[in-house]
Amino acid sequence: MSVRTTNLPLDQRGPRFLRLPFAGKFGFRLGIVMLTGFVLVAVFAPYIAPHDPYSQSLLARLKPPVWAGGTWEHPLGTDGFGRDYLSRLIYGTRISLIVGLGAAALAMLIGTTLGVIAGVFGGAANRIVSFIISIRLALPSLLLALAILQIAGSGVMVVVVVLAVTHWDRFAVVLRTACRQVAGQDYVTRARAMGASEARIVRTEILPNVLSHIVIIFTFEMAQCILAAAALSFLGLGIQAPEPSWGLMMSEGRAFLVINPWLITIAGFAIMLLVLAVNLVGDGLRDLVVPKERS
C-alpha cells in the first residue's frame, strides 16, 4: 500500500473560492473546540436541558431571555407555546448533527462511487458520470428537495435522503480528478501488472490516496447539509413540529418577530455557530493535507 498526499486542486469549478481563509492553527483549534462542544451538548442533552423541550405552558408563553428582562427559570425565554427555548435549542443540536452527518455520509457514498468509477475507468464511464453530474447541477436543488418532500412526506430519513441526493456532486467532481491522477501513477500500473483486480486496486491503492479529499469535502458538505436542512424546516417541509429543529424554531418564531425578536435571533445564531465550527474544522484539515494552498 502506498499512501501519498496528492497536491490536487480541490474543486475544478473554482479551486479557491471555497477555501476558508484564516485557517491558521487558531481557527482549526477553535473549530474543534466548538464542534466538540456541540457534540457533547447533543449527546448529553437530557442531562443538560433544564426543561422538557416538548412541554407547553400557556402561562409562560413568549418569556424574554434573561438579559432582556427574563428570569433564570427560562434563561433563553420561551416560545409561542411556552416551551423552554434553551431546552429546545439543546435538543435541536441532535437533529442538526444527525441530519448533517447522515446526509453528508450518504452523499459521500453516492459521489465517491461515481467519482471513482469515472476517474479509474475513464472513457465511456467518465462521460456517463459527467452527464449525470451536469443533470444534477442543472436541477434547482432546493426546489426539487421541497417538491420531493411534499410528495414523499417529511421525516428525518426522507430529509437525509433528499439532501444526499442534492449534495453529492462535489464528491464526484473532485474524486474523479483525484482518481484520474492516482490511477496514472506507477504503483497502480505495478499493482495491475502483478495481477490485482480492479476492485483490489481501488481498495488498496486508490482510495487510501484520495481519502484526504473525501474527508475535506465531507466536512464542507456537512455544513451545507445543515444549512439546507434548516432551510427546508424553515420553509415548513423539513423536520416537522413539534420536533425542536432549529430551522423550524425560526419559522415558528417568525410570527413573533416584533413581540419577541430573540426567538429567531437565537436559533439563527446557533445554526451559524455550528456551521462555522464545521467549516473551521474542514479548513484546518485541508491545511494539514495541502499546506501550500493556504492563503
Added chain:
Amino acid sequence: MGAYIIRKLGEALAVCVAVSVIAFVLVQSTGDLAVAMGGLDASAEETARLREVYGLDQSLFQQYLGWAWRVLQGDLGTSYFSQEDVLTLIMESLPVTAVLAVSSLTLGLLISIPAGVLCAIKPGSRFDRVCLALSVLGQAMPSYWVGLLLILLFGVTLQVLPISGTQSAASFVMPAMTLAWFVFPVFLRLSRAGMIDVLSSDYIRTARAKGLPRRTVLVKHALRNAILPVVSVATVQFGFLLGGSIVVESVFSLNGIGLLAWSAIQRADYPVVQAVVLVVAIIFVLLNVVADLLNAALDPRLMSEQ
C-alpha cells in the same frame, strides 16, 4: 471553435432532455392526474374524459412525448389551483426574480471585487483579515436569517424600508442586500485569490519595472486578468439566484418565481412546480453554455479539454 460550440450545445440539449424526463416523472409520481385535474367533485365521466383528452390512458412513453411536444409549443399546462396558464404565471413572476438576481449580483460584485483587490494588495493586513472574517461568517449564516435580521433592523426598529411585497423599488432593497451578502464570500475570495496570483506573476513585475503608475498596473494589467474567473462564476451564480431565491422571496413575500414555486408546492399544484423546475434548469444550462463559450473565447486552451 465551431466544433466546440456544437459539442457544448449538444451536451446542453442532452441535459435539457434528461431534466425534462425528471420533471415529467416528478408529476407522474404524484398520483392519478385526471383526478387531480378534475378536482374532488368531478364525476366519473368527467375524469374519464380528462384522461382521454390528456392522453393519460396511453403508455408513459407516449405521454412523455405528448407532454414534451406541448412544452415545445409553449404549453406548460394549467395550474390545478387557479386554472391559469402556467406559462403566463411564470412570465409574470420571472421578471421579479430577474430584477432581484441582477441587483443582488451587481451589489455583491460592486462590494466584493474592490474589497478583494484591496485585500490582495496587502494580504494579512487588518483590512484583509476583517474581510476574510466577514466572508467566513457570511458563509455560515443562513440567508433567511440575514433577511429576518434586516427586517428587524430596517423594517421594525428603524422603519425605513417596507418589509414585504413588490410595490416599489424600495421593496427590493432588503432582498437584494440579503442575497448580495450571500454571494459576497464567494466573490471576495475569488477576486482576492485571483489578484494575489496575478500580482506575483512576471508580467506584473515587468509592468512595474517599466515604471508604469501603480494604478495602471493594478487596474489595466492585473484586475483584467484576475477578474476572468469571477465573470464565469458570476454567470453560473446568476442561474443559482434565479432558482435559489425561494427562501429570500418567501421571507420578503416577493412575487418571484421562487415564491410561485413554493406556494405551488404547498398547494400540491404540480404542473406549476414541474414548469418552474424545467424553466430554471434550462436557464441554468443555457447560462452554463454561455459561461463555457465565454471562457473558451478568453482562453482557447479550454477547447481541447474533455
